[in-house]
Amino acid sequence: MTTKEKLLYRYEEIRRLVVNSYVWKSVFRHGYRDNPRNRILMVASNVFMHLHPSKVRRHGIKISYTWCAGGLTFLIFLVTVVTGVILMFYYRPVSEYAYIDMKYLEFDIPFGMIMRNMHRWAAHSMVIMVMLHMFRVFMTGSYKPPREFNWVIGVVLLVLTFLLSFTGYLLPWDQLSIWAVTVGTNMARATPLLGSEGPLAEQVRALTGGVVATPRYDARSLLTAGTIVSAPTLLRFYVLHCIFIPIAAAVLMIVHFWRVRKDGGISGPL
Numbered sequence: 001m002t003t004k005e006k007l008l009y010r011y012e013e014i015r016r017l018v019v020n021s022y023v024w025k026s027v028f029r030h031g032y033r034d035n036p037r038n039r040i041l042m043v044a045s046n047v048f049m050h051l052h053p054s055k056v057r058r059h060g061i062k063i064s065y066t067w068c069a070g071g072l073t074f075l076i077f078l079v080t081v082v083t084g085v086i087l088m089f090y091y092r093p094v095s096e097y098a099y100i101d102m103k104y105l106e107f108d109i110p111f112g113m114i115m116r117n118m119h120r121w122a123a124h125s126m127v128i129m130v131m132l133h134m135f136r137v138f139m140t141g142s143y144k145p146p147r148e149f150n151w152v153i154g155v156v157l158l159v160l161t162f163l164l165s166f167t168g169y170l171l172p173w174d175q176l177s178i179w180a181v182t183v184g185t186n187m188a189r190a191t192p193l194l195g196s197e198g199p200l201a202e203q204v205r206a207l208t209g210g211v212v213a214t215p216r217y218d219a220r221s222l223l224t225a226g227t228i229v230s231a232p233t234l235l236r237f238y239v240l241h242c243i244f245i246p247i248a249a250a251v252l253m254i255v256h257f258w259r260v261r262k263d264g265g266i267s268g269p270l
């Protein structure tokens, strides 16, 4: 056997080991070969080519079973997206303007007050709904195999929902939001490894020559873009709130819904 053949053989061995592992199979359930007979199966197993399930079981649409909590969380997310985009037309994430823009939006712009309040109440409801949804999923034991990966995606969605709420809280740029975010970001000092006052910070400082895990370069300064909550923090939170976190949440929601189908639809009553 030549060296090239040996390498190819080794590669195939490793590929089979990974593809046949439990973790791989719990994430990617299908590995159809591309031939004319399998093509419909490939389409049906792709979230973008085949968005809606071909059949739904009776309990899957029963309100008393799901409380429609996941569906309502998604609906409320859409409300925050639509109202949020409208608010973006009138809000500037600059310390000189943010507060007056918010006041102008509330008292001068037609329908501004209802848009702001719809966004705010939808955001609060989303936090409540996602927790109710998680509670339902837990109580019906829907986190058990084969749905364990979807539970993990759900946990990330929960964290993203909290982060959306937290980053949005700073944007009115009033005393309440500035001090609430000061308190919130202060907690990041205690992050393990990366917080300047967190566990193992001393070791990280020693390893990086006293650069990382210091008040200037730690988990907290990464959030606040400085050593205190100030104008750069507002811009950073704005970009995170309007772009990064919503896109990450939307992508994960697509995967979440796709997994519900691939895991055999909504779990059955116990």
Ligand code: HEM
Pocket: 066, 067, 068, 069, 070, 071, 072, 073, 074, 077, 130, 133, 134, 137, 140, 142, 143, 147, 150, 151, 152, 153, 154, 155, 157, 158, 161, 253, 256, 260, 265, 266, 267, 268
């Ligand atoms: C933005 C957040 C979320 C959205 C929009 C969402 C949406 C949904 C939807 C629409 C369903 C279909 C069934 C239903 O409505 O109950 C579902 C199912 C599921 N969700 Fe979520 N979810 C979110 C967060 C979470 C969280 C935080 C968890 C748990 C940590 C979770 C775990 C699951 C699981 C395991 C299922 C399958 C349930 C079953 O088969 O009975 N989801 N989700």
